[in-house]
Amino acid sequence: MAFNSLLKRADPGAASYNRPMHLRHSHRLPASFAPNPLTLALSKVRAEGKEILDLTLSNPTDCGLDYPSEPLRGALGAPEVLGYRPDNRGSAKAREAVAAWHGHSVAPEDVLLTASTSEAYTWLFKLLCDPGDEVLVPSPSYPLFEWLARLEGIAANATPSYWHERWHLDLVALEEACTPRTRALILVNPNNPTGHFLSRSEWEQVLEFCAQWKLALIVDEVFADYGLEAPEEHLPTALETLEPPCPLFVLSGLSKVAGLPQVKLGWIVARGAHAKALLEPLGFIADQFLSVSASAQSAALAALEAAPAIQAQIRRRLKSNLEELDRQLLSYPAISRLPVEGGWSVLLRRPALDSAESCALRLLEEAQVLVHPGHFFDLPGENYLVLSLLPPLGVFARGMAQALPILSLRS
Ligand SMILES: Cc1ncc(COP(=O)(O)O)c(C=O)c1O
Structure with missing residues (x-):
């Protein structure tokens, strides 16, 4: 807890x-x-x-899921993990596996590995912000932003999204929250815990907003593979956009993609020319830590090969529990649930x-x-x-x- x-x-x-x-x-x-x-x-x-x-x-490892233990343990303990071959962006083999996992024209050289998505945030904050700067965070959302930002000496300005038949980003509120010190907008697609996937029209507006205010855009897609009741016009991934008008960084990791938070492997995908131009300074930050273990990098391919089977079990679990909830709620008309678009x-x-x-x-x-x-x-x-x-x-x-x-x- x-x-x-x-x-x-x-x-x-x-x-x-x-x-x-x-x-x-x-x-x-x-x-x-x-x-x-x-x-x-x-x-x-x-x-x-x-x-x-x-x-x-x-914690997916406490939920009775069936993990393919042989290939995972083999990869975590492969002979190569006894050698130290530091690469500030992460091993080429692991980055190739991540790029192939995403598709959408992601190349291994667009990927930078981290020990977790949380670490990815802190490196991007170091990259984009000076102490005292600000990032915009839609709210409600994942509550670690406030502390991840504060620990970097910056402020996360929470800007309320609103519920009207589904969740909506409040673009006007985001604009009002922008100050000369705002450096980036963070979005979670689908959001945790609301499950809100961005709509395609919200996405278009967000890109325009970031370009206009000269903000970088950080999109956390750790739950993107867990769409459940998503509306037709949802944005499945920000990586559909090949050339955004602002620096776009898409975050994910094994924690949710393969239900393996203990392996400690996350990544940042730099999308478009603006973000790719920042990969060298981002690599400089990563070079000060070199925090991704040899075992985690060695296991990337095996974990991503195992991911579809693990995700299928998780999806079945999410659906069964949702059906059970709906069944029980029939007897309690005063209590209801919101649609679960994803997550x-x-x-x-x-x-x-x-x-x-x-x-x-x-x-x-x-x-x-x-x-x-x-x-x-x-x-x-x-x-x-x-x-x-x-x-x-x-x-x-x-x-x-x-x-x-x-x-x-x-x-
Ligand atoms: C939206 C979101 N991003 C990131 C994370 C953390 O992922 P990691 O284990 O890769 O730090 C979580 C964990 O629950 C999350 O909900």
Whole structure:
């Protein structure tokens, strides 16, 4: 539960840094490391030895998937991993595998390997921003942006997207949030946890917006292979655009593509002449770290060859859990779910008779069911709970069966 405990700490701006000098840490870090109320409650329930039905489970290696262990272990332990052949962009073999995986005319020389998508963000922030600069982040979204940005000495300005029959980027709000210090726009396609795929028309507007404001565009597509209920006009990948009018960097990695977060391999694809012109300075940054292990690079091809089979299992799991949710929701008309265009999460909408946090605490304490309150992802209001669709079907079904009566008590 590193995720729970990391997020939504005390306001990062409200630091009290009056510790003895030798214990003082920089203002980039949270002011307090006190766990949030849900993490505290979780530790208490665990200490009581009660079984927890974890509907936030998003670690694919804990979900009972069947991994092709022989080829993966063979590649992770191949003889070549005993030699050190540093290449700041990553080994040619691994980059070839990534380029072939993407298609869409991605060439190995357009790819730069990282140890994770999170690391890819930090390198792009170093590349594009000076301390005090800003990046735009649509909200709700993946909550690590704020900290990844702060740790680089920059600000992530969250700009609300809105729900009207589906999620929409608010281009006017993005424009209003732009300042002379804004350097990049980050998009997640499909977004986590809302599942929102960009529409083709949003994409056209975003490209125009970035060109006009001279922003780089960073598109995180870690969930792009997990479209579920996506509308016809969705943008399956930003890589469809061959020559964008601004620097475009597309991020992905084995964590979601092959369900292998522990291998620690992510990548950046530079798309178009503007982004490719920045590959040399980006390589300079990578050269200071050389953080991608020989094993991870050696396993890239085997992992990507295994990815279709692993993804097929994940997709089946997502669909079964969604069907189970729909079946159970038939008995609870006051509670509904939003469409899942893509990704591994579903948003449950309930009447907000108490705060989403109180509701999550109640579910944990009364039914030992763990869900995330919407505000962990900056979802507006108190209606939303966020569930992972990845838990084994039995766990998901029991969790919902125990949670829904409690949710409906106040509905
Ligand atoms: C949208 C998004 N991007 C990136 C990541 C992290 O990926 P990695 O394990 O490659 O750092 C996550 C993890 O949940 C995510 O949701």
